[in-house]
Every structure is written in structure tokens, then in C-alpha cells.
Amino acid sequence: xxxxxxxxxxxxxxxxxxxxxxxxILTYTMFLRQNIEFAKxxxxxxxxxxxxxxxxxxxxxSMIQTRxxxxxxxxxxxxxxxxxxxxxxxxxxxxxxxxxDSIKAVVTVKTDIGQGTGFILSENGFLITNAHVLAGGKSxxxxxxxxxxxxxxxxxxxxxxxxxxxxxxxxxxxxxLENSNNTQIGEKVIAIGNPMGLQFSVSEGIVSATxxxxxxxxxxxxQTDAALNPGNSGGPLINKKGLAIGINNFKISETENLGxxxxxxKIKEIINEIIKQELNQSLF
Numbered sequence: 001x002x003x004x005x006x007x008x009x010x011x012x013x014x015x016x017x018x019x020x021x022x023x024x025i026l027t028y029t030m031f032l033r034q035n036i037e038f039a040k041x042x043x044x045x046x047x048x049x050x051x052x053x054x055x056x057x058x059x060x061x062s063m064i065q066t067r068x069x070x071x072x073x074x075x076x077x078x079x080x081x082x083x084x085x086x087x088x089x090x091x092x093x094x095x096x097x098x099x100x101d102s103i104k105a106v107v108t109v110k111t112d113i114g115q116g117t118g119f120i121l122s123e124n125g126f127l128i129t130n131a132h133v134l135a136g137g138k139s140x141x142x143x144x145x146x147x148x149x150x151x152x153x154x155x156x157x158x159x160x161x162x163x164x165x166x167x168x169x170x171x172x173x174x175x176x177l178e179n180s181n182n183t184q185i186g187e188k189v190i191a192i193g194n195p196m197g198l199q200f201s202v203s204e205g206i207v208s209a210t211x212x213x214x215x216x217x218x219x220x221x222x223q224t225d226a227a228l229n230p231g232n233s234g235g236p237l238i239n240k241k242g243l244a245i246g247i248n249n250f251k252i253s254e255t256e257n258l259g260x261x262x263x264x265x266k267i268k269e270i271i272n273e274i275i276k277q278e279l280n281q282s283l284f
Contacts, residue, residue, distance in 0.1 A: 095190055095204065098242045103200050104173035106192045107144050109152070109166070109234060111137025117193040117235035118142070118166065119175050119244065121271070125168040126283060128271060129234030130249060131157040134164055142168050145200065156274035160216070161262060162249055165274045175236055177284070178243035180263035183210050183222060191226040191248055191259070193235030203227035205257065207245075214260050215250065221260045222246045228259035237261040 109118040109129045116133030120126070127142070134140065140152040150168045157164035184207065191203045205226030214221035224237060228251045236244040246261030268284040275281050 095188075095202075095240070098238065098240070099190060099192070099202055101173075102175060102190075102192060102236065102238050102242060103145050103202075105175040106200060106235060107142050108194050108199055109133050110141045110143060112139045113137050115194065115197065116231060116233045117248070119192075119234075119236045119247075120168075120172050121177070122174055122283060123171055125170055125172050126155075126275070127152075127166050127168065128247060128267065129164050129166065130162045130247065131159050131164040132162055133234050140166070142166065143199075144172070156278040158270050158274060161266065161270050163247070163262070163267065163270050163274075165271055165278075175238070175242075175244045177264040177268060178239060178241070178245045180210075180222070180245055180265040183207055183239070183245050183263070185209060188240055189224055189226055189245065190238050191224070191228060191232060191235060191261075192238065193228075193232030193248060195227075195229035195231040197231060201232075208258075210263075212260060214262075218266075220263050220266045221249070222263050224259050224261060225257035226259060227257065232259075 105120045107118045107120065107127060109116050111134060113136055114133070116129055118127045118129035118133075121128060134154065134157070140154060142150045142152040144150065150170070153167045155165040155167050187207050189205060189207055191205070193201060195201050203226045205224050207222060208225050209223040211219035212221040212223045213219055222237065222245060226237070228248050232248050233250070235248045237246040237248055239245050244264055246263050247267055248259065248261045251259040272282055272284055275283050
């Protein structure tokens with residue numbers, strides 16, 4: 001009987017041990033599964049945090065770029081506004097002071113058979129006019145704004161470009177030549193000359209075109225709608241800065257407001273050639 005009880009107790013103990021072992025394994029398995037799930041959740045959270053940070057960085061960069069673009073737009077709008085103001089000021093600009101100063105450098109070029117206009121290029125009295133103004137003349141007198149009549153000395157001329165260089169004695173007011181590459185279509189200009197013998201007449205207009213071929217097959221003429229009439233030949237075409245952008249040369253007959261001036265850069269080139277050849281000097 002005792003032996004039978006021992007067998008029953010031993011069998012029950014074995015079952016209990018097996019049950020406890022199974023429960024332990026089950027508990028451990030559940031623990032592992034839970035840890036694995038937690039790890040996966042943590043990994044998903046980390047991935048989400050990284051993706052969120054990337055999106056935030058992209059959004060920040062986009063906001064910075066947008067702010068930069070807005071700053072650029074503000075700058076461009078400001079620049080356009082300034083240009084508009086400048087154009088408005090130029091459109092209403094008063095040439096009176098420029099005319100008053102420029103006339104001091106403009107002269108009447110007289111020969112025994114006719115007259116035209118010229119303008120002084122240096123303080124020591126070098127001046128230019130159109131070569132055709134002197135054609136056929138035997139005497140040469142220069143009359144300035146003070147109505148002084150000064151003897152003129154012809155230094156040289158270039159018939160192709162219709163330019164003549166003259167020298168008068170003394171110290172004089174003069175006009176500087178503009179870089180004609182800076183001349184803009186539409187800018188306001190004035191022409192000073194002696195049309196029909198009316199000394200120091202002023203006409204106002206704009207630059208209608210640049211780099212016209214004119215009477216030569218070279219793009220060296222400035223087209224203007226400022227009135228040019230007989231007697232204006234050799235006078236300056238002056239911009240709003242008081243600089244000569246060209247020498248008034250000719251107009252198309254039977255038309256109005258279609259005049260042409262030889263551009264200042266070509267004037268410099270030809271006059272330097274003349275003065276170097278005749279006097280071995282340089283003026284510009």
C-alpha cells in the first residue's frame with residue numbers, strides 16, 4: 001500500500017514539475033514576444049522620428065528659400081521703382097543750366113563764302129566743325145559767345161568723315177566728349193547751332209537710334225529728331241550730362257526731324273589721327 005502511495009505521489013510530482021516547466025516556458029515565450037514587439041515599436045518610433053526630422057528640415061529649407069526669394073523680389077521691386085523715378089526725373093529735366101554752360105564752348109565758324117557751327121574741345125583752343133563748312137573758303141574767323149572774332153588756324157581735315165580741326169589762341173571753355181557706347185535710344189538731347197545765321201539757337205529732341213550707317217557704310221551715326229537746319233552743321237549734340245555725344249552732320253532732305261550726328265567715339269579717333277599727323281600730338 002505504501003509503495004502504491006509513493007508511486008502516486010511521485011507521478012503527481014512529475015506532472016506538477018512538467019506543468020510548472022511548461023508554464024515557465026510559456027511565460028518566457030510571452031516575455032520574449034513582448035520584448036520583440038516593444039523593440040519593433042521602438043524601431044518604428046525611431047524611424048518615424050527620423051522621417052519627421054527630415055520633413056522638418058525640408059520645410060525649414062523651403063521657408064528659408066522662400067524668405068530669400070521674397071527679399072530678392074523686394075529688392076527688384078525697389079530697383080524698378082528707382083528706375084521709374086529716374087525716368088520721370090529725366091523726362092521733366094530742365095536743360096537750362098546745361099545750355100547756359102554749353103553755349104560758352106560753341107562757336108560760329110565763318111569763311112568768306114559762308115558759315116556754320118563748331119565747338120571747342122580743349123582749354124587751349126582746339127575746336128572742330130564739319131569739313132564741308134570750310135569748303136571753298138579762303139579766310140577763317142571764329143566768333144564765340146562773347147561775340148569776339150578770333151582768327152582761326154586750320155590744322156587738318158578728313159573729308160570722308162566730314163571733320164575739320166581748327167586752332168584758336170587763348171584759354172576757352174570747352175565740351176567734353178561722351179563715350180558714345182553709353183548713348184541710349186530715347187534719351188533727351190539738345191542741338192546747338194547757327195541755323196540760317198541765327199547764332200546759338202537750341203533745339204531739343206531725343207536719340208531716335210544709334211549705330212546708323214548714314215552716308216557711309218559704317219555704323220557710326222546717331223539719329224535724332226532734334227531740328228537740324230542749314231547752319232547747324234558742325235554743332236554739338238549734347239546729352240543731359242552736358243557731354244557732346246556727336247557732331248551734327250546732316251539731315252535727310254524733304255523730311256522733318258530726321259537728323260544725323262557723327263558719334264563721339266569716331267570723332268576722337270579721327271581728330272587724334274589729324275593732330276598726330278599734323279602736330280605729332282594727341283588730344284584724347
